[in-house]
Amino acid sequence: MTASTISAQGSSTKFLRKLWSWIRRIxxxxxxxxxxxxxxxxxxxxxxxxxxxxxxxxxxxxxxxxLAIGQMFVLAIGGFDLSIGAIVTFCVLASSKFLANDPANAxxxxxxLIGMGVLIGLINGLVVSxxxxxxxxxxxxxxxxxxxxxxxxxxxxxxxxxxxxxRMFGRNYIQDVPFFTRIPYSLIILIILTIIxxxxxxxxxxxxxxxxxxxxxxxxGLSGVKKKLVRVMTFIICSVFAVLGGIMVxxxxxxxxxxxxxxxxxxxxxxxxxxxxxxxxKGNVINVVFGAFTLQAIVNLLNQLGLPKPxxxxxxxxxxxxxxxxxxxxxxxxx
Amino acid sequence: xxxxxASDSWFKRTTQRVNIPPVFYFxxxxxxxxxxxxxxxxxxQIFTNPLIMLNIIVRSVALGIVAVGQTMVLIGASIDLSxxxxxxxxxxxxxxxxxGRNENVPTAILGVFGIGIAIGLANGLIxxxxxxxxxxxxxxxxxxxxxxxxATFSNYTGSVPQTFEFFGYGMIGPIPVSIIILLxxxxxxxxxxxxxxxxxxxxxxxxxxxxxxxxxxxxxxxxIAAHIFCSLTAVLSGIFLVSLMRSGxxxxxxxxxxxxxxxxxxxxxxxxxxxxxxxxxxxxxxVLIFGVLSTAFNQLGVNPYLKLVFQGLIxxxxxxxxxxxxxxEAA
Numbered sequence: 001m002t003a004s005t006i007s008a009q010g011s012s013t014k015f016l017r018k019l020w021s022w023i024r025r026i027x028x029x030x031x032x033x034x035x036x037x038x039x040x041x042x043x044x045x046x047x048x049x050x051x052x053x054x055x056x057x058x059x060x061x062x063x064x065x066x067l068a069i070g071q072m073f074v075l076a077i078g079g080f081d082l083s084i085g086a087i088v089t090f091c092v093l094a095s096s097k098f099l100a101n102d103p104a105n106a107x108x109x110x111x112x113l114i115g116m117g118v119l120i121g122l123i124n125g126l127v128v129s130x131x132x133x134x135x136x137x138x139x140x141x142x143x144x145x146x147x148x149x150x151x152x153x154x155x156x157x158x159x160x161x162x163x164x165x166x167r168m169f170g171r172n173y174i175q176d177v178p179f180f181t182r183i184p185y186s187l188i189i190l191i192i193l194t195i196i197x198x199x200x201x202x203x204x205x206x207x208x209x210x211x212x213x214x215x216x217x218x219x220x221g222l223s224g225v226k227k228k229l230v231r232v233m234t235f236i237i238c239s240v241f242a243v244l245g246g247i248m249v250x251x252x253x254x255x256x257x258x259x260x261x262x263x264x265x266x267x268x269x270x271x272x273x274x275x276x277x278x279x280x281x282k283g284n285v286i287n288v289v290f291g292a293f294t295l296q297a298i299v300n301l302l303n304q305l306g307l308p309k310p311x312x313x314x315x316x317x318x319x320x321x322x323x324x325x326x327x328x329x330x331x332x333x334x335x
Numbered sequence: 336x337x338x339x340x341a342s343d344s345w346f347k348r349t350t351q352r353v354n355i356p357p358v359f360y361f362x363x364x365x366x367x368x369x370x371x372x373x374x375x376x377x378x379x380q381i382f383t384n385p386l387i388m389l390n391i392i393v394r395s396v397a398l399g400i401v402a403v404g405q406t407m408v409l410i411g412a413s414i415d416l417s418x419x420x421x422x423x424x425x426x427x428x429x430x431x432x433x434x435g436r437n438e439n440v441p442t443a444i445l446g447v448f449g450i451g452i453a454i455g456l457a458n459g460l461i462x463x464x465x466x467x468x469x470x471x472x473x474x475x476x477x478x479x480x481x482x483x484x485x486a487t488f489s490n491y492t493g494s495v496p497q498t499f500e501f502f503g504y505g506m507i508g509p510i511p512v513s514i515i516i517l518l519x520x521x522x523x524x525x526x527x528x529x530x531x532x533x534x535x536x537x538x539x540x541x542x543x544x545x546x547x548x549x550x551x552x553x554x555x556x557x558x559i560a561a562h563i564f565c566s567l568t569a570v571l572s573g574i575f576l577v578s579l580m581r582s583g584x585x586x587x588x589x590x591x592x593x594x595x596x597x598x599x600x601x602x603x604x605x606x607x608x609x610x611x612x613x614x615x616x617x618x619x620x621x622v623l624i625f626g627v628l629s630t631a632f633n634q635l636g637v638n639p640y641l642k643l644v645f646q647g648l649i650x651x652x653x654x655x656x657x658x659x660x661x662x663x664e665a666a
Contacts, residue, residue: 078666082595131655132665134608140595144647152640217664227664265474278468280666314482321475325465 027275028327029290036297043304051181055173057300062186063170063248065292067263068270069197070241072288073234075271076201077214078280079128079135081235083142084242084267087120088260090150091246096255097159099166106166113243120146121239125232135235143264151257158255170251186248190289193244198285200237210234214280269320270295275327294323356605356617357657362624365649369631377634387630389511395626396513397422397572397579398596399619403524404568405597406618410528411561412541412610413462413469417477418569418597419588421454424484425573426583430493437496447570454480455566459559477594484585491582503578513575520568524615527564537561541610569593600625603653624653 040048047053067084074081091113098112099105120142127138169189173182201207209230212220221227246260253259268278274291276283298319302312370381380387401418408415425447432443454476461472505512528534536557539547548554572593577583588594598608600621606613628649632642658665 127651127655128665131651132658132661132663133651133654134602134658134665136608137599137602137654138651140599141647141651144643144650148640148643148645148647152638152644156640214666217666221664269471269474272468272471278470308486310482310485312482313485314479317475317478317482320478321461321465321467321472324467324471324475325461328466328468 027284027287028323028330029274029287029294032273032323033290033294033297036294036301040297040301040304043301047304051179055180055182055184055187057296058187058190059170059173059184059252061293061296062184062190063245063252064263064266064270064296065190065289066193066241066245066248067267068274068288068292069193069285070238070245071264071267072271072274072276072283072285073197073201073210073241074135074238075214075268075276075278076210076280076283077231077234078217079231079234080139080268080278081124081238081242082136082139082264083120083124083146084238084245085260085263085265086143086146086150087117087239087242088246088249088263089257090116090146090260091243092162092250092253092255092259093150093154093158093257095162095166095247095250097154099160099163101160101163103163103165106163109166110247113247114240117240117243118236121236122232124239125235128235129228129231156257158257162250162255166247167251170248170253172251186251189244189248193241194285194289197237197241201283201285206230206233211281211283214282216281266295267292273320273323295320356614356620358604358617358620358624358653361603361653361656362620362627365624365653366627369627369634373631373634377636380634381631389514391623391626391630392514392517393511394629395622396517397576397591398593398600398625399517399622400520400575401565401569401572401593402597402600402618402622403520403615404565406601406604406606406613406615407524407528407537407561408469408565409598409601409606409608410541410610410613411537411558412544413558413561414473414598414608415458415562415565415569416470416473416594417454417458417480418565418572419592419594420477420480420484421451421566421569421588422573422576422591422593423583423585423588424450424480425570426577426580426587427484427488427492427585428583429574430491430495430577430581430583431488433493433495433499435494435496437498440496440499444574447574448567451566451570452563454569455563456559458566459555459562462562463555463558481589488583488585491584494582495577500578500581503575516571516575520571521615521619528615533557533560538611541607541612543611596625599650603650605657621653624649 037048044053048057067088071081071084094113094116095109098109124135124138124142127133128135169185173184174188175182177183201210209220209225212223212225213227213230217227249259249263270292271283271288272278272291273294274284274288276288298316299312302315307315366381373379373381401422405415405418428450429443429447432446433439458469458473458476461467461476462469465472467475501512502516503513507515528537536547536552539550539552540554540557544554573588576587580587601613601618602608603621603624604613604617604619606617628646632645637645
C-alpha cells in the first residue's frame with residue numbers, strides 16, 4: 001500500500017470521527033423533538049404536516065416556552081422559581097377585573113402587569129440575596145402570596161371577560177402570510193423574546209456572570225462578580241417573562257381560577273428536557289425553547305392517541321423521567 | 336462539647352447546651368402574637384381554653400406525619416414531591432378496599448403500605464440508578480400516580496368501618512389518639528436519625544455523597560431507604576385522613592398541598608434543602624407553627640384568600656429569622 005492511500009484513508013476516518021463527535025454533541029432534545037413531531041405527523045397528517053396545523057400547535061407551545069426561558073435564568077443560578085404559575089393566574093384574574101370590559105384599558109393593564117412582574121421578581125431576589133432564604137422557600141411563599149392576592153382582589157371568582165385586544169397576543173393569527181399561511185402572534189412574541197434572552201444570556205457579561213454564580217458562587221464572588229445584583233436581576237427577568245407568558249396564556253386560555261396551576265412545574269420540566277441542570281451552571285436558551293416545544297408535542301401526541309386526560313398525566317410523567325434519565329446517563333458516559 | 340466563656344449569659348449557655356432549634360422561639364412568638372390578637376379581636380380562646388391547644392396539635396397531625404418523612408429525604412439531599420398523591424392513593428385505596436367492613440381492615444392496611452413501599456422504592460431507584468434529579472423524578476412519579484388515581488376514581492369511593500374512625504377521632508384518656516400517633520412517628524424519626532447507623536449514614540450522604548461513598552457507605556441504598564420511609568409516612572397520613580373523612584377522595588392530597596407544605600415546614604424547622612442538616616424536632620415546631628396559624632386565622636375569621644397571603648409571608652419570615660444570620664449565600 002502506498003503512503004498516499006493511507007493518508008487518504010486517515011483523513012476520511014478523521015472526517016467521520018469529526019462528524020460523529022459533532023453528532024454526539026447535538027443536545028438530545030432535538031432528535032427527541034423531531035421524533036415526537038414526525039410521529040405526530042404520521043398520526044395526523046393534516047394537523048402536523050401542513051403549515052396551518054403546525055402554526056396551531058405553536059400557539060399554546062409559545063407561552064410555555066416563554067415561561068421556560070424565564071425559569072431557565074433562575075435555574076442557571078442554582079435557584080428555583082415556583083411563583084410563576086401563580087403569576088400566570090394573577091395576570092388572568094387581575095386583568096379580568098382591571099380591564100372592566102373596556103378595550104381602552106388593555107395597554108395600561110399590560111404595563112401594570114409588567115410592573116407587578118418587576119416588583120415580584122425584585123422582592124424574590126432581595127429576599128434570596130439579603131435574607132438568605134433559599135429560593136425554593138422564597139418563591140413558594142411568593143406563590144401563596146400572589147395567588148392569595150389575586151383571588152382576594154377579584155373576590156374568589158373572575159370578574160368579567162378579557163377584551164379582544166388584550167387576548168389578541170395569545171389567541172390571534174396574522175393571516176395570509178406567504179408560505180406560513182398564518183402565524184400566531186404568540187410565536188412572533190416568542191421569537192423576539194428568544195432573541196432578547198439569547199443575547200442577554202449568551203452574548204453579554206451579565207449572562208456569563210449568571211453561569212459563574214450558578215457554577216460556583218464563592219469563586220464568582222471572589223473574582224468580582226456582584227452576585228447579589230446578578231441574582232436579583234435574574235429573578236426580575238423570570239417574573240417579567242412569567243407575566244408576558246401569562247398574558248399569552250390569558251389570550252388562548254380564557255378566564256379561569258386555576259389556569260396557572262402547575263405551570264411552574266411544566267416550565268421546570270421543559271428546562272430540564274432542554275438540558276438545564278438543576279443546581280445551576282448550565283443553560284441554553286434555544287435548547288430550552290425546544291424543550292418546551294417537546295413537552296407540548298408530548299401532550300399533543302398523547303391527546304392524538306386518544307388517551308383520556310388522566311392517562312395523559314401518567315404517560316407525561318413517565319416520559320419526563322425517561323427523557324431526563326436518558327440525558328443524565330448519556331452525559332455520564334461522556335465524562 | 337465547646338466551653339462557653341463566662342461572659343455569656345445564663346440563658347445563652349443553657350440554650351446552647353440543650354441545643355434548642357431556633358424555630359422554637361419563632362413558634363413561641365407566633366403563638367403569643369396570635370394569642371394577643373385573639374384576645375383583642377376575638378373571644379380569646381387561644382390563651383384561656385386548654386382544649387384549643389389540643390386542637391392545634393390535632394390540626395397538625397396529617398401534615399406532621401408526612402413532614403417527618405420529608406425531613407428524612409431532605410437530610411439525604413433528596414426531595415419528595417410525590418407525597419401529596421401518595422396520600423391520595425392511600426386514602427382512596429384503603430376506603431375502597433375496606434368497603435366499610437371490619438374484616439377487610441388488615442388486607443387494606445397491608446395493601447396501602449405495599450403501595451407505599453412500591454412508590455418509595457420506585458422514587459429511590461429512579462434517583463439513584465437512573466441518575467434523575469430527585470425534583471424531576473418525584474415530580475414524574477407524582478404525575479404517574481395522579482394519572483392512575485384520576486383514571487380509576489373520580490369521587491368518594493368506599494368507606495371505612497366505624498371502628499377504624501378510632502384512629503382519627505378516638506381518645507385514650509384525655510389525649511386524642513392522633514396526637515399519640517404523631518408523637519410516635521416523630522420519636523421513631525428522631526430515633527432513626529440520631530441513634531442508628533442508617534441515620535448517621537443519611538447525614539453523611541446528604542452532606543457529601545462522594546465522601547460518604549469513599550468511606551464505605553452504600554449511598555444508593557441509604558437514599559432508597561429514606562424514600563421508602565418517606566412514602567410510608569405519606570401512607571400513614573393518608574390512612575389518618577381517610578379515618579377522619581370516613582371515605583377516601585382523590586383530591587385529599589393535592590388540596591392539602593402536602594407536597595410543598597411538608598417541605599416548607601421541614602425547612603422552617605431548620606432542615607437544609609441542600610441536605611446533611613436537620614432534625615425532626617425542628618420539623619415538629621414548623622408543623623405546630625402552621626397549626627397555630629390555622630387556628631388563629633379561624634378564630635379571627637380571616638378571609639380565606641388573605642389567609643393564603645399571610646401563610647406565604649410567614650413561611651418566608653420563619654425561614655428568614657435564622658438564615659439572615661448565616662454567612663453562607665442561599666441559591
